[in-house]
Amino acid sequence: MSDADPILNKLPPERLLDADHLQPIVAGINCMHSIETIQRYLAHENQHENRTPVQSRLRERAREIRRDESDTEEQAAT
Numbered sequence: 001m002s003d004a005d006p007i008l009n010k011l012p013p014e015r016l017l018d019a020d021h022l023q024p025i026v027a028g029i030n031c032m033h034s035i036e037t038i039q040r041y042l043a044h045e046n047q048h049e050n051r052t053p054v055q056s057r058l059r060e061r062a063r064e065i066r067r068d069e070s071d072t073e074e075q076a077a078t
Contacts, residue, residue, distance in 0.1 A: 007031050013044030017054065025054055029061050038062045 008016070008031060016028045032038050042058045045051065 008037060013041045014048075017041065017045055017049060022053055026057055029054075029057050032061055033065065035062055035065055038065070 008028065011028055017025060019025050029038075029041070032041070038058050038061055042055060042062075045054050045058065
């Protein structure tokens with residue numbers, strides 16, 4: 001994996017998303033810092049478990065990252 005999510009290098013989608021409880025999954029999602037990582041985990045979730053709360057949290061994390069990137073770009077432009 002080439003993105004900057006070092007913890008997730010050891011937690012591929014099939015390991016992280018295999019948890020029975022939402023709490024460790026959400027903690028892992030909160031460690032994600034790239035859209036590519038989120039897309040990979042969301043695709044895995046869609047194909048295997050298809051849990052709405054997990055899908056929703058992945059999508060929300062993607063929105064947070066995009067918002068942060070947009071804020072950073074705006075600050076750089078000023």
